[in-house]
Amino acid sequence: EATADAVLLFEGERIADCNPAALRIFGADSRERLVGRRPSELSPPRQHDGETSEARERRLLERALTDGSAAFEWTHRRLDDGSDFVAEVLLSRIEIDGRILMQATLRDATERRQAEMELRKLSLAVEQS
Numbered sequence: 001e002a003t004a005d006a007v008l009l010f011e012g013e014r015i016a017d018c019n020p021a022a023l024r025i026f027g028a029d030s031r032e033r034l035v036g037r038r039p040s041e042l043s044p045p046r047q048h049d050g051e052t053s054e055a056r057e058r059r060l061l062e063r064a065l066t067d068g069s070a071a072f073e074w075t076h077r078r079l080d081d082g083s084d085f086v087a088e089v090l091l092s093r094i095e096i097d098g099r100i101l102m103q104a105t106l107r108d109a110t111e112r113r114q115a116e117m118e119l120r121k122l123s124l125a126v127e128q129s
Contacts, residue, residue: 006087010102013038013061025087025108027080039104042076044084064091064102073109085110
């Protein structure tokens with residue numbers, strides 16, 4: 001509850017619970033806005049690589065179930081203003097009371113990506129001079 005990272009708990013393919021940081025990152029005013037949804041429902045139709053969000057969701061959930069975890073970037077869409085943001089995601093298989101669940105920890109990567117672009121521009125400017 002107290003972590004600054006957004007944490008979502010999945011049962012099957014749907015969100016079963018989330019922390020307050022998840023509400024903030026998704027622009028949701030209540031847990032009910034997130035609970036019961038699939039990640040692809042909180043995303044643009046296609047991810048940055050052109051793959052559909054639904055297909056990528058299935059593939060990454062299967063990988064995390066098989067391997068125990070999966071780390072990746074995912075483009076999400078905020079509920080309050082419809083804006084897209086890129087998040088770094090760590091998806092981990094966990095077991096609670098004999099049930100297999102997935103825990104997704106998300107961090108907004110927008111600022112990091114902007115800093116990387118600025119660094120690339122600066123590097124290119126230095127090379128050209």
